[in-house]
Amino acid sequence: MIKSFINRLKGDRVIWIITLVFVVFSLLSVYSFVPILVKIEGGTPFKYLTKHALYVAISISAMLFVLRFQPIFFNRISGFLFWLSVGLLIYTFFFGQKVNGAGRWISIPIVSLTFQASDLAKLALILYLGKLLEKKQSLLNSWKEGFIPVLVPIVITCGLIVKDNFSTSALVFMISVILLFVGNVPFGKLFTLFAGIVLMAAFAVLLHKSFPSLNLLPRYETWENRLFNRYSDQAVNDENYVINNAQAKNAELGIYNGGIFGQGPGDGKVKEFIPEAYADFYYASFVEEFGLIGAVFLILFYLILFLRMIRISIKAEKMFEKITVLGIGVTMMSQALINMLVCTGVFPVTGQNMPLLAMGGSAMIMTCVGIGIVQCVAAKYSDKKSKDAEAVPAENMAVA
Amino acid sequence: MSNTKATRTKIIFVYVVFAAAMLFVLVKTTMIQSQGVTKVFTAEDGKIPMRTVLRPTRLGDILDENKTPLVTSVSKFDIYMDPTVPKQEDFDRYLPDLCKGLSKLFPDVSAKEFEIRIRRGRAKKSRYLLIRKKVSNAERKLMSELPLFNLGRFKGGFIDTEEETIRKRPHGEMLKRTLGYYQPATGRQKELRVGIEGSFYEYLAGEPGQEIEQRLSTGWKKTGKIVKEGIEGASIVTSFDKEIQEVAHNELYNQLVNHNAISGSVIVMDVKTGFVKAVANLSKSGDGNYYELYNHAIGTKEVPGSTFKLASLMAALEDGKIDLEDTVQAAPEYSFYGVKMTEAKGHNYGRITIKQAFEKSSNVIGKIIFNAYKDNPKQFVDRLKSFGLNLPLGLDIQGEPVPTMYQPGDKSWWAGSLAWMAVGYDVQMTPLQTLAFYNAVANNGTMVKPQFVKEIIRGNDVEKVFEPVIIKEKICSGKTLKLLQDCLYGVMKEGTGKYLTSSYFDIAGKTGTAKVLNADNRYGNKGEERYMASFVGYFPVENPIYSCIVSITANGDNIYGATVSGRVFSAIANKVYASRLQYHQAVNETKETEVNLPLVKSGYSKDISTILSYLNIPYELNQNEEWVVSRPTLSKVMLHQKLIGKELVPNVIGMTAKDAVYLMESAGIYVRLKGYGIVREQSIPAGEPAGKYTGSPIVLTLR
Numbered sequence A: 001m002i003k004s005f006i007n008r009l010k011g012d013r014v015i016w017i018i019t020l021v022f023v024v025f026s027l028l029s030v031y032s033f034v035p036i037l038v039k040i041e042g043g044t045p046f047k048y049l050t051k052h053a054l055y056v057a058i059s060i061s062a063m064l065f066v067l068r069f070q071p072i073f074f075n076r077i078s079g080f081l082f083w084l085s086v087g088l089l090i091y092t093f094f095f096g097q098k099v100n101g102a103g104r105w106i107s108i109p110i111v112s113l114t115f116q117a118s119d120l121a122k123l124a125l126i127l128y129l130g131k132l133l134e135k136k137q138s139l140l141n142s143w144k145e146g147f148i149p150v151l152v153p154i155v156i157t158c159g160l161i162v163k164d165n166f167s168t169s170a171l172v173f174m175i176s177v178i179l180l181f182v183g184n185v186p187f188g189k190l191f192t193l194f195a196g197i198v199l200m201a202a203f204a205v206l207l208h209k210s211f212p213s214l215n216l217l218p219r220y221e222t223w224e225n226r227l228f229n230r231y232s233d234q235a236v237n238d239e240n241y242v243i244n245n246a247q248a249k250n251a252e253l254g255i256y257n258g259g260i261f262g263q264g265p266g267d268g269k270v271k272e273f274i275p276e277a278y279a280d281f282y283y284a285s286f287v288e289e290f291g292l293i294g295a296v297f298l299i300l301f302y303l304i305l306f307l308r309m310i311r312i313s314i315k316a317e318k319m320f321e322k323i324t325v326l327g328i329g330v331t332m333m334s335q336a337l338i339n340m341l342v343c344t345g346v347f348p349v350t351g352q353n354m355p356l357l358a359m360g361g362s363a364m365i366m367t368c369v370g371i372g373i374v375q376c377v378a379a380k381y382s383d384k385k386s387k388d389a390e391a392v393p394a395e396n397m398a399v400a
Numbered sequence B: 001m002s003n004t005k006a007t008r009t010k011i012i013f014v015y016v017v018f019a020a021a022m023l024f025v026l027v028k029t030t031m032i033q034s035q036g037v038t039k040v041f042t043a044e045d046g047k048i049p050m051r052t053v054l055r056p057t058r059l060g061d062i063l064d065e066n067k068t069p070l071v072t073s074v075s076k077f078d079i080y081m082d083p084t085v086p087k088q089e090d091f092d093r094y095l096p097d098l099c100k101g102l103s104k105l106f107p108d109v110s111a112k113e114f115e116i117r118i119r120r121g122r123a124k125k126s127r128y129l130l131i132r133k134k135v136s137n138a139e140r141k142l143m144s145e146l147p148l149f150n151l152g153r154f155k156g157g158f159i160d161t162e163e164e165t166i167r168k169r170p171h172g173e174m175l176k177r178t179l180g181y182y183q184p185a186t187g188r189q190k191e192l193r194v195g196i197e198g199s200f201y202e203y204l205a206g207e208p209g210q211e212i213e214q215r216l217s218t219g220w221k222k223t224g225k226i227v228k229e230g231i232e233g234a235s236i237v238t239s240f241d242k243e244i245q246e247v248a249h250n251e252l253y254n255q256l257v258n259h260n261a262i263s264g265s266v267i268v269m270d271v272k273t274g275f276v277k278a279v280a281n282l283s284k285s286g287d288g289n290y291y292e293l294y295n296h297a298i299g300t301k302e303v304p305g306s307t308f309k310l311a312s313l314m315a316a317l318e319d320g321k322i323d324l325e326d327t328v329q330a331a332p333e334y335s336f337y338g339v340k341m342t343e344a345k346g347h348n349y350g351r352i353t354i355k356q357a358f359e360k361s362s363n364v365i366g367k368i369i370f371n372a373y374k375d376n377p378k379q380f381v382d383r384l385k386s387f388g389l390n391l392p393l394g395l396d397i398q399g400e401p402v403p404t405m406y407q408p409g410d411k412s413w414w415a416g417s418l419a420w421m422a423v424g425y426d427v428q429m430t431p432l433q434t435l436a437f438y439n440a441v442a443n444n445g446t447m448v449k450p451q452f453v454k455e456i457i458r459g460n461d462v463e464k465v466f467e468p469v470i471i472k473e474k475i476c477s478g479k480t481l482k483l484l485q486d487c488l489y490g491v492m493k494e495g496t497g498k499y500l501t502s503s504y505f506d507i508a509g510k511t512g513t514a515k516v517l518n519a520d521n522r523y524g525n526k527g528e529e530r531y532m533a534s535f536v537g538y539f540p541v542e543n544p545i546y547s548c549i550v551s552i553t554a555n556g557d558n559i560y561g562a563t564v565s566g567r568v569f570s571a572i573a574n575k576v577y578a579s580r581l582q583y584h585q586a587v588n589e590t591k592e593t594e595v596n597l598p599l600v601k602s603g604y605s606k607d608i609s610t611i612l613s614y615l616n617i618p619y620e621l622n623q624n625e626e627w628v629v630s631r632p633t634l635s636k637v638m639l640h641q642k643l644i645g646k647e648l649v650p651n652v653i654g655m656t657a658k659d660a661v662y663l664m665e666s667a668g669i670y671v672r673l674k675g676y677g678i679v680r681e682q683s684i685p686a687g688e689p690a691g692k693y694t695g696s697p698i699v700l701t702l703r
Helices: A004-010 A013-041 A045-066 A073-094 A118-133 A143-161 A166-181 A187-210 A220-231 A240-242 A246-258 A280-317 A318-342 A359-392 A392-399 B004-037 B088-105 B110-124 B137-144 B149-156 B195-199 B201-205 B244-257 B305-318 B353-360 B362-372 B377-386 B417-422 B431-442 B478-493 B561-579 B605-614 B657-666
Strands: A096-097 A102-108 A112-118 B050-055 B069-081 B129-136 B158-168 B179-182 B192-194 B209-216 B218-228 B235-238 B263-270 B276-284 B327-328 B331-335 B340-341 B352-355 B453-458 B460-463 B470-472 B508-515 B531-540 B546-555 B619-621 B627-630 B636-643 B671-672 B679-682 B697-702
Touching: A013 A045, A013 A280, A013 A359, A045 A359, A073 A118, A073 A143, A073 A318, A112 A118, A112 A359, A118 A166, A118 A318, A118 A359, A143 A166, A143 A187, A166 A187, A166 A318, A166 B004, A246 A280, A246 A318, A246 B004, A280 A318, A280 A359, A280 B004, A318 A359, A318 B004, B069 B137, B088 B110, B088 B137, B088 B149, B110 B129, B129 B137, B137 B149, B137 B158, B149 B158, B179 B195, B192 B195, B195 B201, B201 B235, B218 B362, B235 B605, B244 B263, B244 B276, B244 B546, B244 B561, B263 B431, B263 B561, B305 B353, B305 B362, B305 B377, B305 B417, B305 B431, B305 B478, B305 B508, B305 B531, B327 B353, B327 B362, B331 B362, B352 B353, B353 B362, B353 B478, B362 B377, B362 B417, B377 B417, B377 B561, B431 B478, B431 B508, B431 B531, B478 B508, B478 B531, B508 B561, B531 B561, B546 B561, B605 B619, B605 B627, B605 B636, B657 B671, B657 B697
Parallel strands: B619 B636, B671 B697
Antiparallel strands: A096 A102, A102 A112, B050 B209, B069 B129, B069 B158, B179 B192, B209 B218, B235 B453, B263 B276, B263 B546, B327 B352, B331 B340, B453 B460, B508 B531, B531 B546, B627 B636, B679 B697
16 A cells, blocks of 8 residues: 555655655654653653644645646745745844743744744745756856856855854855855855854954954854863863763763663653754663664664765756755755764764654755755656657667 | 566576575574674674573561551652653643642752653653652552552652562551561671560561562563562561550659659569560650660579569578478668668668568568578578579570679678678579569469460461470479469568559569669769669469569659559559459449540640740641641540641641631631531531632531
């Protein structure tokens, strides 16, 4: 039955299978985390399961809905989406709910779900960049005509996010740079861009330090702590360092405890020590419960997923399609990667969760919408291929 | 399209970079798992330290015959708080309520004080702030439900993981020494095993398991890996009967207080099986009160005195030296090789039969035995040994001494030893050893080993059952036995125990009063003479069920076995008879009051304490409270704080009308009284805010 369902879906079948496996698996992880959530946050186990199931339902519906459109549709609405996301970001900037000291959330009144505007902004920016890079492809060598107009949306989005969520901002910037790189922006310009950003950052920090009363970068202390703690040897012996990095240490311990076969679903201990284990430390909890073998499969699945997207991106003929598919893939991979690198203690602690797997509402919805768009592109070319196949002899002859 | 080709290469390059990074993650994961390497960029390989720790199991309980706990383990918790974790808004919103709640639970610290402490802790960034030590599990639960604390450890800072188990005897002083304790060896001190807990500690302790602790950022933490499951501690079911024990304890206590005695002990034993039903040991301590300080019943051997005459007659009868109907000439004083032996109080019984001599506890028995065995004293000693009187009983708990019994040729043996032994001097036995001998007489000559433990249970399984152990199948001939049983009955009918005879059933027994050796092995210094009054016997005479010995040591010689110890004995016998013996059906006997304390109503503490001290009733005022509620205990009236809030409707149940009305009116509530006596019901429940009822009447029902 599932097979026939998948057969009926258009687009890349492998992507469909992996996506569904991940989404179903996310229900299992929520099940594993529910007891500790109930203990810490209160509420009933039912509450968390329904909430997550609701998100999953919304995500899948959104994904299926997106499938109805041709890629060109997204090209057309990308401008609107981008400015909508900018509007939401500005709204969040002033009225957002604060979670963990960062105002990143919009509360949607009727369904009482929270929505992270930056999740939408990421996707909108990718689409818009795709559109611009296609449009300006021949003008990219010119600063004024080509490069600056492409750069403006990146700067707006990152600028609006950076104040409350430095890591996401940096991530969005990195993704954008990758897309510019693939989108044939000359190296010289990319380098200049880097240099400019570094200078600006330095200037902002300087300003923050000189005029603390302005509170220009409210989360600066957190960033500093994380970076400082992570890379300074001196701090290692400091009591505060030990306590502040309890999360990171516990994550490593979780991975250690997992061993090859893991402790089994629901039997992990890390979640009892790390409050955010169900999102930011997903990988550690996952390895603890499913072991090294689980990790190998997890990474394998991600790489296959990305590989299929890469193939679609290569196959796509229009620059908008290439950039969009690659951007969506890179976004997912980089989030997963950062989550894993944080858990293995390579990166300082930041809040990037595991795409498709972790508990988290808007992120899952937007990831699913992104996959839907990728499938639209894939469908376009697989349809074309089958049509081409019928007309092969004639075309071949023509080429010859 | 070279542009497309370049793009393709770039896309593949992006993929390769991500794939490499993911593989790196996998490598890092493996490294962490295999070696605990945490820093991939440094050469330092710090393993996550790990250690195996013992995982103690709960100590088992010691139960009485009916599985009522006599010793049990209670968990106590040290409560800490991490005041730095709550969010500022939670902290500000809930802290006042939390402190109020804490202060309500622990009224010795005010809410204000709690608040200052916690705020200071937060300011100082203290992560481990002591809130309260040694709270019970119930209190811990209440605390965890207070505002802020109910957010848990990560959001509310509630730390309740410091657990400690302590041994608790719910019945206080009762049976303390016999139940005993275990003290493991520490440094210079050897391990100490006292009483049942000491002897059966291996069973009680079970076997600790092992679990892994790992060094996490904040110290050693149990990470949940259990290497070895522990074996739960077993519970010891003793043969004690809590009700008999209570009577024994209280009666002994009262007699000791009445006679200002030094110490005393009581043992009650089941005749057929040797299971001990009660052991009480009380000694006067420095503060003038009596406590279980030493297990005299089992561990103190003294000269038994007249109770030993039973053994002397048994020996002489078995050897055919005497007949109980033979008459002898008693005198106030006898002389053996120039050493004088006197009758108690200088009595002169004149010409009496040997049976009468025994019943009246005349020391002429010394002369009879001396005359019977003077040519062959060894025969007498050997005969006594054949009764098993020179051997310890081999108890399951430690500390039983070997009885002292000299024989010809010993350094301490002298020509007059025979006579002195016959009346219970020049021998030394513990009360339990004496009782075991009398028990054998009651049990038709079969000597059983006194035992304290009936079975050992682990969970629902019975691990070990203790069967009665027979030490000697027959200590003497049936004929001798019958004669001696008559003698013991005669003591109660015609002799020294005459006025102890219960009107409900017959007791057989023997009194004894002995001058006790002091620490320097002399019978007392001048002005410091210690006497031991004892009474040993069994009941009912026909088909005996329980045997019992009571011995009380005091200064001065105006204590006698019958009056002092006999009274305890008969009180115990009456109680057991009234409540325990099956053959007794329905006699409208008044229930023995266990406590001779008056009923004290709740009320104004100054009034109550004045009255109690005027009447010489022992009482204890726990705290300096204005209003108190009384609870009688074994020995005194305890006055506890009566919770009366100024803004709340007070609880006046148990008070007199005067106090109740005063309290209600001062809370602004107007009172209507119904009936008389003490308040039994109040129409508005206590604890309601009083403001709600200002001006409205409350009905107090008195009965």
